[in-house]
Amino acid sequence: MNGDSKKESKNKVRFNILDAIIILVVLLCIAGIVFRYTLMDRLGLREELTDFQVTFRIEGVNYTLPGFLKEGDRLYFDDGTEVGELLGVAKFSAYTKQTAGSETLIVRPSARYITDSGGRPVYASYPEFTLIDADGAFICRGTYSSEGYFLLDGKKYLAPGQRITLYTDTVTLQMTITGISPAQ
């Protein structure tokens, strides 16, 4: 009788390291889901996202570049994260496609300060069909943190003066952010 009970206890399934790993992974998964749907809100990381209009400037690019952009083009970071959509010029300015010189950008000859023969700084423009400067805008989802700074998609810090590189399918845009405002 005593021997049988010893045998029974020996035959019980033992808890091994693999079980511990599986349980740990399951717990981590649960923790991840809880963090995603609960804690992020509590930490203010997923505040209510709304549409924002971000204006930008690009400088000293080839005059052919605006021809490869169209309204609604999706913008991405280098890692493929979607940022937003390009706006048509009429959506963020008083310009039309014809007066702006492009469907999405307000185009003008590139200009910069240079030094003339007398050593004085002068502001001069490049000739047509060489280099251009342009202003544009895109719409994105974002929010303001409790500290007052803008977070793109509730995560990435963005502010006027910041230089970022965004991509469409066919264009690389090295831009300076000039303004962020709630979309109308």
Add this chain to the structure above:
Amino acid sequence: MGYTISDERRRDSGENKPLHRRINVLDIIFIIVILLAALFVASFFTPLNIFGSKSEQRTISYTVEIEGVEAGLADSVRNGDVVYDSVSKSAVGVVTAVKKSDMVKYVYNPELGILEAVAYPQDNNQNTPKTLRITIQATADYSAGSGYRVKGSRISVGSPVTLCFPGFTGTGTCIAVYIVGGTEEAER
């Protein structure tokens, strides 16, 4: 399957159950399911796109402008030349057009108040640096967000591109990208 020699001995001696649990198919399936669940959760927090669109191959034509190329080297690039990848040395595309022009410098014209283009003067060997516009047709991998990539390098207007030929290499700026046979880009 799944039993050790000691388990065989134990079975022979009348003990039916094995002493140690072994990993079986069910455990492996369970682990795979958990790993997939973990990847799915991770996709919410990172740019990792597990269930994203696959890339597809498209033929593109792109133009690269390279400035300051020696006249002799500029003459060595011709239609039909093969462009090679600098790393893998494999062919990436074929030259379909070459346009050469004198390289210019933009200088301030005080009378007009603008910058104007002035061509570089010839040197003692009657050479002037050239600006090359080389158009290449190539097969690119396309996926949304990743754009067009030739041998892994993104081809997009405004980005730097290095072209390698057997007798010349140079880095310039991409100034045009068209999808061959596509109507959308061709209309622009």
